[in-house]
Amino acid sequence: MARTMQFKIYRYDPDKDNAPYMQDISIEVDDAVDRKLLDVLTKLKAKDDTLSYRRSCREGICGSDAMNINGKNGLACLTEIKELKEPVVLRPLPGLPVIRDLIVDMTQFFKQYHSIKPYLINDTPPPERERLQSPDDREELNGLYECILCACCSTSCPSFWWNPDKFVGPAGLLNAYRFIADTRDEATNARLDDLEDPYRLFRCHSIMNCVDVCPKGLNPTQAIGKIKEMMVRRAI
Amino acid sequence: MSTLKIPVRKFDAVIVGAGGAGLRAAIQLSESGLKTAVLSKVFPTRSHTVAAQGGVSASLGNSEEDHWHWHMYDTVKGSDWLGDQDAIEYMCRKAPEVVVELEHFGMPFDRTDEGKIYQRPFGGHMSNFGEKPVRRACAAADRTGHAMLHALYQRNVRANTQFFVEWMALDLIRDETGQVLGVIALEMETGEVVAFHAKATIFATGGAGRIFYSSTNAFINTGDGLGMAARAGIALEDMEFWQFHPTGVAGAGVLITEGVRGEGGILRNSDNERFMERYAPNAKDLASRDIVSRAMVTEINEGRGCGPNKDYVLLDITHLDPATIMKRLPGIREISIQFAGIDPIKAPIPVVPTCHYQMGGIPTNYRGEVVNQDGSVVKGFYAAGEVACASVHGANRLGTNSLLDLLVFGKSSGDSVVEAIKQNNVAHKDLPENFADLTMARLNRLETQTDGSSVNETRLELQRTMQKHCGVFRFKDMMVDGVAKILEVEKLVAKTEIKDKSKVWNTARVEALELDNLIEVAKATMISAEARKESRGAHVRDDAPDSEAFPNGRNDAEWHKHSLWHREGNKLSYKPVNMTPLSVETIALKTRSY
Numbered sequence: 001m002a003r004t005m006q007f008k009i010y011r012y013d014p015d016k017d018n019a020p021y022m023q024d025i026s027i028e029v030d031d032a033v034d035r036k037l038l039d040v041l042t043k044l045k046a047k048d049d050t051l052s053y054r055r056s057c058r059e060g061i062c063g064s065d066a067m068n069i070n071g072k073n074g075l076a077c078l079t080e081i082k083e084l085k086e087p088v089v090l091r092p093l094p095g096l097p098v099i100r101d102l103i104v105d106m107t108q109f110f111k112q113y114h115s116i117k118p119y120l121i122n123d124t125p126p127p128e129r130e131r132l133q134s135p136d137d138r139e140e141l142n143g144l145y146e147c148i149l150c151a152c153c154s155t156s157c158p159s160f161w162w163n164p165d166k167f168v169g170p171a172g173l174l175n176a177y178r179f180i181a182d183t184r185d186e187a188t189n190a191r192l193d194d195l196e197d198p199y200r201l202f203r204c205h206s207i208m209n210c211v212d213v214c215p216k217g218l219n220p221t222q223a224i225g226k227i228k229e230m231m232v233r234r235a236i
Numbered sequence: 237m238s239t240l241k242i243p244v245r246k247f248d249a250v251i252v253g254a255g256g257a258g259l260r261a262a263i264q265l266s267e268s269g270l271k272t273a274v275l276s277k278v279f280p281t282r283s284h285t286v287a288a289q290g291g292v293s294a295s296l297g298n299s300e301e302d303h304w305h306w307h308m309y310d311t312v313k314g315s316d317w318l319g320d321q322d323a324i325e326y327m328c329r330k331a332p333e334v335v336v337e338l339e340h341f342g343m344p345f346d347r348t349d350e351g352k353i354y355q356r357p358f359g360g361h362m363s364n365f366g367e368k369p370v371r372r373a374c375a376a377a378d379r380t381g382h383a384m385l386h387a388l389y390q391r392n393v394r395a396n397t398q399f400f401v402e403w404m405a406l407d408l409i410r411d412e413t414g415q416v417l418g419v420i421a422l423e424m425e426t427g428e429v430v431a432f433h434a435k436a437t438i439f440a441t442g443g444a445g446r447i448f449y450s451s452t453n454a455f456i457n458t459g460d461g462l463g464m465a466a467r468a469g470i471a472l473e474d475m476e477f478w479q480f481h482p483t484g485v486a487g488a489g490v491l492i493t494e495g496v497r498g499e500g501g502i503l504r505n506s507d508n509e510r511f512m513e514r515y516a517p518n519a520k521d522l523a524s525r526d527i528v529s530r531a532m533v534t535e536i537n538e539g540r541g542c543g544p545n546k547d548y549v550l551l552d553i554t555h556l557d558p559a560t561i562m563k564r565l566p567g568i569r570e571i572s573i574q575f576a577g578i579d580p581i582k583a584p585i586p587v588v589p590t591c592h593y594q595m596g597g598i599p600t601n602y603r604g605e606v607v608n609q610d611g612s613v614v615k616g617f618y619a620a621g622e623v624a625c626a627s628v629h630g631a632n633r634l635g636t637n638s639l640l641d642l643l644v645f646g647k648s649s650g651d652s653v654v655e656a657i658k659q660n661n662v663a664h665k666d667l668p669e670n671f672a673d674l675t676m677a678r679l680n681r682l683e684t685q686t687d688g689s690s691v692n693e694t695r696l697e698l699q700r701t702m703q704k705h706c707g708v709f710r711f712k713d714m715m716v717d718g719v720a721k722i723l724e725v726e727k728l729v730a731k732t733e734i735k736d737k738s739k740v741w742n743t744a745r746v747e748a749l750e751l752d753n754l755i756e757v758a759k760a761t762m763i764s765a766e767a768r769k770e771s772r773g774a775h776v777r778d779d780a781p782d783s784e785a786f787p788n789g790r791n792d793a794e795w796h797k798h799s800l801w802h803r804e805g806n807k808l809s810y811k812p813v814n815m816t817p818l819s820v821e822t823i824a825l826k827t828r829s830y
Contacts (some may be wrong), residue, residue: 014740015738048735050736053743056278060574062281101741103741117393118393119341119393130345132352141344
């Protein structure tokens with residue numbers, strides 16, 4: 001069924017606009033074909049090619065099209081159009097500098113991700129074949145390795161808004177725990193040392209916005225809790 | 237802007253593309269200490285490798301006996317004997333090494349009870365030279381590509397690789413001798429155009445699945461490397477061969493891994509019949525992808541499709557233990573709920589064959605060096621992954637051999653560059669005077685075009701034409717028409733107009749430039765397909781049916797050869813298939829059945 005939908009979209013092109021503004025747009029939507037928000041954005045862009053946003057896989061695995069949708073962070077490609085209240089308000093992810101329209105500068109987000117040394121550290125010469133890991137030990141990585149670095153979580157976190165340069169943020173901490181939890185990684189102590197800091201880890205106040213918005217259903221708060229638990233355990 | 241004003245940055249090597257192949261090559265270069273620039277249109281972990289699901293093949297033999305030679309046989313057979321046997325042997329022999337290496341990098345593979353890498357059955361993977369299915373696909377649930385791409389990116393973080401994120405390469409720089417000296421690229425955030433002057437250039441730009449209307453591919457898969465190569469006078473190999481994956485979600489096109497059938501999934505028609513038993517009595521649902529896709533389309537065409545329009549078939553896993561689905565196929569369940577609106581634990585998934593993978597590409601040897609028709613190398617130029625044609629996939633790729641391809645040839649191309657630069661102590665060759673003229677002309681044309689064509693509509697026209705005229709089944713007359721139509725679309729592409737003139741993150745400009753690449757791929761595909769007067773692998777035409785003289789419509793006497801499409805004049809030439817493996821005996825031509 002075709003119907004008209006109302007959108008309010010954050011627009012800003014530093015090349016021509018003095019200040020950002022909210023643009024009211026209406027568009028014909030056909031629920032039979034336009035199932036996801038990204039389908040409608042594609043339609044809007046076909047009409048106005050200046051509308052700018054990132055997108056790639058359109059199936060929720062690449063993490064490109066994260067944005068603030070009716071006040072909540074999410075991926076446009078996984079957001080059901082039928083479930084959106086009108087006018088649909090689209091803004092760039094909060095807390096990061098806006099480059100243009102719905103495109104934010106993610107430098108700070110990735111800087112924090114890189115700061116946790118997101119790679120396996122194991123200086124023991126590897127065997128000829130794979131390192132062994134039991135299915136149960138491998139299970140520990142579930143709910144962690146699936147992170148797509150879309151930044152929905154970190155940019156919904158008030159602690160990250162206040163201290164994006166000092167607080168690692170939920171995405172970075174989830175990934176830190178991904179390596180701590182990996183039985184093949186030998187740097188657990190160094191990783192815990194690095195996070196034992198009033199800002200890097202302890203700015204998390206368990207507000208749990210991250211859990212609420214993660215499009216992959218992951219739970220950074222729980223991962224952060226486990227890191228804290230390990231710190232307590234090694235202290236005694 | 238004239239060429240003179242373009243800033244030039246010098247590197248030992250430049251890699252274009254940061255998916256699996258680009259990242260694997262980058263590890264070799266960074267760890268060897270070469271000054272390397274890796275350019276990517278998207279942040280590396282957003283590259284399309286991330287969407288691969290089912291696994292990466294290697295004859296590890298973790299669950300049952302396996303051997304690289306059997307893997308090689310399956311790959312040659314899968315390719316319908318169009319794959320080069322030296323490259324196939326190289327890839328299959330290297331497979332265990334590169335997969336184990338990836339595990340050492342931190343890849344979170346699923347595990348067997350003994351703690352080894354978990355392996356599952358996959359289409360066309362057989363033991364003992366085609367005898368019975370074997371577990372060869374190494375998997376991380378149904379997110380193998382995601383796990384692999386992140387592990388490779390992470391290893392590059394460790395190696396301090398220098399990335400240029402959200403830079404789009406526009407054109408290749410070649411001098412009068414044909415040597416490649418780097419690329420010209422556009423920084424998307426600022427609109428700045430910069431030349432990357434390099435001693436070696438590796439293309440790892442991925443495929444161009446977006447030439448078809450219905451595709452499992454990401455928006456970014458626009459064949460940029462192929463377009464750049466074609467404009468620079470490099471011929472493209474075997475472009476008529478495109479894989480239609482049997483199981484794309486009907487309507488949405490999103491991929492459902494073959495691993496679903498590996499775990500026991502069954503394809504059913506409207507009579508609830510397991511129809512693959514008729515088409516491939518031995519391998520059934522795990523026959524090669526081209527065979528399964530054609531069987532599905534035949535079922536639909538003969539009125540046994542499902543749904544209100546009888547235009548899809550069903551992929552059934554309702555008989556599997558829900559715990560297995562949750563453990564081995566959690567991503568598939570997510571996708572089915574999101575894009576088909578059904579929970580596969582309770583109801584079968586509606587699926588149709590969907591364009592998935594380009595078997596052809598820039599001609600290379602197994603060292604990742606780009607080659608001319610006579611086998612001589614194009615100096616300074618390398619390619620790996622889907623953009624390249626080594627050729628290991630021939631006329632039809634086996635599932636999981638794509639992830640293997642990018643590991644093996646990503647690595648070998650990287651090693652070749654290191655060897656060329658370090659051992660031969662190559663210096664930067666001077667850039668030709670007008671090295672950026674073509675690029676600047678393209679950009680200026682786009683800036684000033686008026687009364688032009690819409691990028692969006694022209695791209696749709698291109699995609700619909702390819703879908704209609706060059707699909708799963710191909711028809712002689714339709715292909716002849718298709719060539720004429722694509723040449724018409726080319727005229728529209730030459731005068732695309734954009735309204736957005738901003739320097740900052742101008743996605744309209746990027747999409748117009750991508751369309752310049754898509755059209756080169758579409759022409760190469762349409763023209764090569766029309767010319768190949770036989771059926772082989774994924775290329776099946778109505779006027780080359782199965783017959784006694786030509787089983788499956790394959791005509792080895794005339795067509796056992798690689799196509800090369802040349803942009804200049806749309807000419808075709810041909811070169812022989814390499815039938816001489818590196819160490820074992822030739823796998824002789826044989827009729828293909830599963």
